[in-house]
Amino acid sequence: MKQDYFSANNIKHIDYKDIEILSKFINPNGKILSHKKTGVTAKNQRQLSGAIKNARFMGLLPFVAK
C-alpha cells in the first residue's frame, strides 16, 4: 500500500466500528502495522492507531491474536 488508503477512498473520519477497514492495518498477531508498511499519512496513521485501540477496547479487534 503505497498511497494513503483513506484519502484515496475519501474517508475523513476513521471509525472504530469499521472493522473491515481496520483489520487491513493489523498483522496476523493483531499488532498495528507501522507507518512504513501502511503508507498512510502521519495524521491518518494517528487516527488509525486510535481507532484500532478503541476497537480493541470494545472487543471488536484482538489485543493479541493466536
Added chain:
Amino acid sequence: MKDLGVKNENDSLVDENGVSDARVYEVGYLLVPTLGEENVPAIYGNLKELVSSFGGEMISDEMPKMIDLAYTMEKVTANVRSKFNTAYFGWVKFYIDSQKVLELKKKLALDANIIRFLIVKTVKENTIAAKRFVHRDTFKKRTPVMKEGAENEEVVPINKEEIDKEIDAMVAV
C-alpha cells in the same frame, strides 16, 4: 472505563448566543449476553431515554447485535466476577453539552447490564465507509490476473518441447 477520546475539535456546535456547548458524541456499549434477545430492545430504549434526559439530541443509532468478542472480558457485579465471550454491541450518536456528557458517563458506569462502554467525539456524518470503493479496486486488480493466466496456457506447449530437449540431453549423458 476509558476516558473520553479527543478527536474532532472542529465539530463543536455553538449557538448564536455562544452559550450552548453541544458537540457530537457517540456511545458504543456492550450489553451482557445473559439478557436474552427479547429484553434487548427495552434496554436499548432506556439507554436512548437516558441520553435524552441529559438533553441529548439523537442523530443516529444502531440496535445492539450479538457479536463474538475478540477476547474474554470480565466484569464484577455484586462481588461476582463473570466472564463474557459474547455480547450485544450497539451504539448511539447524539448532540450533547460537553458538561452533561460527564454526568452521562457516571450513570452508564453504574448500569449492571453494560459490560463496557466507550464515549468518543465524532462527526455528524455517517462514518462507516461505503464498501463499493473497495470492490472496485479489487475488480481492477483481478482482470489483469486473468489475462496473465491465458498467456501462460499458450506458453505451455513451448515449455514441453524445451523439457523434451532437456530430457534428451540428460539421456545422452
